[in-house]
Amino acid sequence: MGSAEGVKRLSVFERYLTLWVAACMAVGIGLGKLFPELTDLLRQMEFGSDSQINVPVALLIWLMIYPMMLKIDFSSILDVGKRPRGILVTVFVNWLVKPFSMALLGWVFFKHLFLPLIGQQLADQYIAGVIILAAAPCTAMVFVWSYLTNGDPAYTLVQVSVNDLIMLVAFAPIVTLLVSGASNLTVPFMVLLYSVIAFIVIPLVLGSLSRSILIRLRGATWFETKYLRFFHPVTILALLATLVLIFAFQADNLTAKFFHVVLIAIPILIQVYFNSGLTYGLMRLFRVPHNVASPGALIGASNFFELAVATAIALYGPGSGAALATVVGVLVEVPVMLSVCSVCNRTRGWFPAEA
Numbered sequence: 172m173g174s175a176e177g178v179k180r181l182s183v184f185e186r187y188l189t190l191w192v193a194a195c196m197a198v199g200i201g202l203g204k205l206f207p208e209l210t211d212l213l214r215q216m217e218f219g220s221d222s223q224i225n226v227p228v229a230l231l232i233w234l235m236i237y238p239m240m241l242k243i244d245f246s247s248i249l250d251v252g253k254r255p256r257g258i259l260v261t262v263f264v265n266w267l268v269k270p271f272s273m274a275l276l277g278w279v280f281f282k283h284l285f286l287p288l289i290g291q292q293l294a295d296q297y298i299a300g301v302i303i304l305a306a307a308p309c310t311a312m313v314f315v316w317s318y319l320t321n322g323d324p325a326y327t328l329v330q331v332s333v334n335d336l337i338m339l340v341a342f343a344p345i346v347t348l349l350v351s352g353a354s355n356l357t358v359p360f361m362v363l364l365y366s367v368i369a370f371i372v373i374p375l376v377l378g379s380l381s382r383s384i385l386i387r388l389r390g391a392t393w394f395e396t397k398y399l400r401f402f403h404p405v406t407i408l409a410l411l412a413t414l415v416l417i418f419a420f421q422a423d424n425l426t427a428k429f430f431h432v433v434l435i436a437i438p439i440l441i442q443v444y445f446n447s448g449l450t451y452g453l454m455r456l457f458r459v460p461h462n463v464a465s466p467g468a469l470i471g472a473s474n475f476f477e478l479a480v481a482t483a484i485a486l487y488g489p490g491s492g493a494a495l496a497t498v499v500g501v502l503v504e505v506p507v508m509l510s511v512c513s514v515c516n517r518t519r520g521w522f523p524a525e526a
Contacts (some may be wrong), residue, residue: 178434184407188315188505189505189506191411192504193500194381195414195415197501198415199414199415199417199420199421200419201318201416202419202422203420206267210420213225213416213419213420213435214420224366224481224484225472225484225485225489226419228417228480229369229370231409231410231412231416231479232413233322233374234405234406234408235406236370236378236478237402238378238399238403239374240374240375240377240378240382241381241382241398242328242414243331243332243335243379252385257463257464257467258329260453260459260467261450261467261470262334264446264467265337265470266337266345268305269305269442269446269471270302270306272446273301273302273306274305274353275478276442277301278298278354278434279438281294281297281298281438287431288434289431294331294354295354295492295494296491296493297492297496298353299358299486299496300435300479300499301435301494301497302350302353303350303482303493304439304476304479304496305474306341306342306345307476307478307482308338308470308472308475309473309474311467312504313330314331314469314470316508317469319516320462320465320515322460322463322465322469322515326462326463330466330470334470338371338390339371339372339375341392342371343367346363346482356487358467359486361418362485362486363486365449366482366486370482371478385398395457410477414501416495417501418483418493421489424490424495432495435499436499436502436503439503440503443473443503443507443511444472444507444511446471446472450464451464451471453513455521455522459522460522460523460525468511468515469511469512473504474504476500479497480497480501483496
């Protein structure tokens, strides 16, 4: 019942998210195929020579990430000690299991099982892409998934906040270590560092400062009802525009290498269900309430695909196999997350009564 009611209360955008992604893919592929000169022009717009940080994608991602960071109250982390089990499980799976399990799966599938089908060069690119995807835990969309399973919004906020802070220091080293270890590619660390600064540090600092200053000057009610609400349609439009550009940049790969898209999706799907199942099982083992366990499982299943795509583009280019692998993560994200939500709602009775 809770889930059904939650669906009724979702916005039109959230309710039909799968359709929006499909529409963006169709528009993006059409743009890439029908207007290749325009697509190439957009693809070549970079911050400086050989920076590979695409200007249009970067600006759109800023319009998405800054509002995300506005929602996060880092002072809530001080309450972690009151109920530590849920956050400990979340951190363990997201940072000690998820990226490493994805590196292993990528190595097994791309370097061995699928190698005769894709070749050595693309195998390395696809491994890099799925590692980048797995090393970026989801932020904003987790609140939608948590809402669908009647998750505790305050605790979900803490889980996301902790992940964001860890991402500041762990994302770049983990990506560098795993990509270098599982493939023959090298990671240009300075480009990766610039990506972290551009897409995590700056929006995080601006969001945190804006939240603190505006609440102090205008009050929490104005901040929640006016300032945050103003950015809601901006975020949606930026997300849709980003998806269109991403699919336009990958139009040739998505059409010419559709079989590769299917192959890339296999280890991603295995990893998503493995990590969400592991998180959910550990939450049950440690008798964490369902309204904390379900968001934890959803965080373990989903990815911060905006950051992953931007990083892959910055490191290896918008037409690279690594970027394609992160785009496949976008394609599978919504239906997979809805299936995890369904499982969580059907197994509510497995967990102790919610606090």
